[in-house]
Amino acid sequence: xxxxxxxxxTANASWQSRFVSAVIRAYMRPHVLKPIDPLWVRRRMGRQxxxxxxxxxxxxxxxxxxxxxGDWRGGEIVSWPHARSDGPVLLYLHGGGYLxxxxxxxxxxxxxxxxxxxxxxxxxxxxxxxxxxYPAALDDARAAYGHLLSLGIAPARIVIAGxxxxxxxxxxxxxxxxxxxxxxxxxxxTFSPWTDLAATxxxxxxxTDRCAMFAGITIHRAATxxxxxxxxxxxxxxxxxxxxxxxxxLLVHASEDEVLRDDAVRVAERARAAGVDxxxxxxxxxxxxxxxFPAVLPEAAESxxxxxxxITDRVRGG
Numbered sequence: 001x002x003x004x005x006x007x008x009x010t011a012n013a014s015w016q017s018r019f020v021s022a023v024i025r026a027y028m029r030p031h032v033l034k035p036i037d038p039l040w041v042r043r044r045m046g047r048q049x050x051x052x053x054x055x056x057x058x059x060x061x062x063x064x065x066x067x068x069x070g071d072w073r074g075g076e077i078v079s080w081p082h083a084r085s086d087g088p089v090l091l092y093l094h095g096g097g098y099l100x101x102x103x104x105x106x107x108x109x110x111x112x113x114x115x116x117x118x119x120x121x122x123x124x125x126x127x128x129x130x131x132x133x134y135p136a137a138l139d140d141a142r143a144a145y146g147h148l149l150s151l152g153i154a155p156a157r158i159v160i161a162g163x164x165x166x167x168x169x170x171x172x173x174x175x176x177x178x179x180x181x182x183x184x185x186x187x188x189x190t191f192s193p194w195t196d197l198a199a200t201x202x203x204x205x206x207x208t209d210r211c212a213m214f215a216g217i218t219i220h221r222a223a224t225x226x227x228x229x230x231x232x233x234x235x236x237x238x239x240x241x242x243x244x245x246x247x248x249x250l251l252v253h254a255s256e257d258e259v260l261r262d263d264a265v266r267v268a269e270r271a272r273a274a275g276v277d278x279x280x281x282x283x284x285x286x287x288x289x290x291x292x293f294p295a296v297l298p299e300a301a302e303s304x305x306x307x308x309x310x311i312t313d314r315v316r317g318g
Contacts, residue, residue, distance in 0.1 A: 013285035014298045021212040021287045032215040036222060038099040038130060045096060045105045055108035058295070059115040063107060066122060070150075071143035073127070076103040078110045079120035088315045089157050090114070090121035091145055091185070093173070095164030095289060097194075098129045098137055098226035109163065112294045116308045121161075122148060126169075133228035134237050141173045145185075155183035159311050163289045164260070165226075167193025171239035171250075171267065178246055187249045187314040189307055192260055192289045193267065195240040197223040198232040201262025210257040212287040219259055240267050244274035251310045252280045253303050258288045279310060 013021075056063065061078055068074040078092075090113070094106040103110075103123035110121050126140035148158055162170035167190030174188050199219050208216040223232060235242030240263065250271050254264035261282070268280040283290070286299050294300040 013283070016297050017286050017290065017299050020290070020293060020297060021285060024287045025212040028213050029215075032213075032218045036099075036218070036225070038128070038225060041097070041100040042128075045100050046102070052104070052108050055295070056111045059108075059111040061111045061114050063111070069147065071139075072147035073125055073140050073143065075122060075124040075144070076107070077120060077122055078107065078114050080114055080118045083119050086157065088117055088119040088159055088186075088311050089148065089153050090117070090119065090189075090311075091141075091148060091158060091160045091170075092121045092123045093126070093141055093160070093162035093166035093169045094123060095162065095166040095192075095194075096128075097222040098165045098169075099222065100128065101166075106163070106166075109289070109292050112291070113161075113304055113307065116304050117311060129225040129228075134226055134230050134234075137169055137226070138172055138176065138236055141169055142176060145173065145177065145182075149183065156186050157315055158185040159187045159189055159315065160185045161189035161191075162193070163191040163291070165194045167191055168195045168197075168239055168263075171195060171242070172236045174247060175235055175239055175242045175244075184246075184248050187251065187311060188247070189251045189311065190253070190264070191291050191303070192254045192258060193252065193264055194219075194260055195238060195263040195267040196232075197227060197238045199223060201260075201266065203261040203263075204259050207257055207259045207261060211255075211259045212257070214259050214288065216259055240270065242270075244271040244276050247271060247274070247276045249277035249310075249314050250279070251307060252278065253291070253307070254280075254282055255286045255288060255290065256282050256284045257286070260288065281306065 066075050066077045092110050094101045124144035127136040160170045204216040233241045252264050252268045268278050272278040291300050
């Protein structure tokens with residue numbers, strides 16, 4: 001692992017990570033070169049109902065539906081039963097390439113993070129492409145942030161977080177909030193963020209055989225569903241091309257071996273060059289969004305623990 005700012009870590013991946021990566025590769029690689037069927041992807045992501053339920057129950061968190069209200073389209077609230085009334089609140093934006101995923105599919109990851117944080121998370125059920133291309137997801141994320149403010153939650157308590165496409169959406173949302181002079185959250189957290197739908201990073205091709213989950217062509221094809229007729233270099237689509245001055249602190253965790261590595265590294269570099277407080281950490285030989293497996297992967301537990309430290313420090317600072 002290459003770690004920045006003196007963060008602890010080991011140079012080699014754990015045997016658990018190597019095993020999980022091999023399983024994911026066997027599960028995913030037969031499909032990565034095929035044309036993408038969004039409905040098939042949604043069904044595949046939704047299959048693991050029982051394992052998800054077991055993983056969530058083991059965390060001891062509470063999960064309740066959050067019904068629609070105004071522009072808020074609804075979703076889930078995942079909370080620690082004894083959360084402090086003034087503690088951190090996450091607005092968590094799930095991944096899935098903008099064409100799949102839901103609060104339910106990402107419930108185990110959010111629950112694991114909430115348990116460690118002893119806080120709460122709102123997970124919006126934002127609209128998906130290709131039925132709803134850009135700017136639908138961004139509009140729904142903005143409405144979700146507004147919903148939190150309408151509940152009286154102070155911006156200094158809110159952290160916008162997300163993985164993969166949700167990580168890119170978290171950054172796009174924060175850029176949009178800054179550009180409209182809205183109150184900004186205390187921080188932004190991203191796991192393996194997808195920040196460049198133009199797919200110009202070297203790792204898109206360089207890691208196409210090393211990535212356990214995707215090939216470079218997967219990224220090119222997935223982007224078309226969300227883009228519609230839009231320019232992929234618009235900052236609210238691909239935050240890599242945005243201006244980051246005035247943005248809140250940013251945490252970026254990614255894998256050295258995933259095709260989206262350079263999406264993470266380059267956005268962190270651009271934000272840091274603009275004066276943003278940035279923490280970037282890269283792990284070797286872990287799969288895309290490995291934070292799903294903290295009970296199995298030491299690297300996932302370490303990433304979530306580091307994330308909680310980052311959030312707690314910034315929310316206290318706010």
